[in-house]
Structure formats: C-alpha cells, structure tokens
Amino acid sequence: MENKKLMTVKEFAKEYGLGTNKAYEMVRAKGFPVITLGKKKLIVRDRIDEFLYKNIGNSF
Structure with a gap:
C-alpha cells in the first residue's frame, strides 16, 4: 500500500472489502x-x- 493521504471510492471499497455500490452509499x-x-x-x-x-x- 502506498502512503497516500487520499483514496478513490474504488480503492476504499477494495481495501475495506466492500462492493462499489455500498462504498458509494x-x-x-x-x-x-x-x-x-x-x-x-x-x-x-x-x-x-x-x-x-x-x-x-x-x-448504510
């Protein structure tokens, strides 16, 4: 994992084990x-x- 301060919604979904729709929600x-x-x-x-x-x- 890079040391980035911001992440996209898709990166968030992948990192936290969520589906993309739930992440956007x-x-x-x-x-x-x-x-x-x-x-x-x-x-x-x-x-x-x-x-x-x-x-x-x-x-959520």
Whole structure:
C-alpha cells in the first residue's frame, strides 16, 4: 500500500472489502470524510476508521 493521504471510492471499497455500490452509499453518508473535486470523490484515508467507529451499529 502506498502512503497516500487520499483514496478513490474504488480503492476504499477494495481495501475495506466492500462492493462499489455500498462504498458509494457510505461516501454519501453525513460526516463521511470525503472531498469532492468536480465529479471525483476522494476519501481522507486517516479519517475513515474514526468515522466507522463513531457509526458502529448504524446502517448504510
């Protein structure tokens, strides 16, 4: 794994073992650490686990 600070939604899905559709659904969740540049969505890598821990028990 490279030491990149941002990742694409497809990279996120692969790294966390999610399907692409579910990954995009999570990216649209309130508070998810995503930056939108035009149509491209980039996820802040070091904030993902924090978001997941805060949302344990929630459905996406």
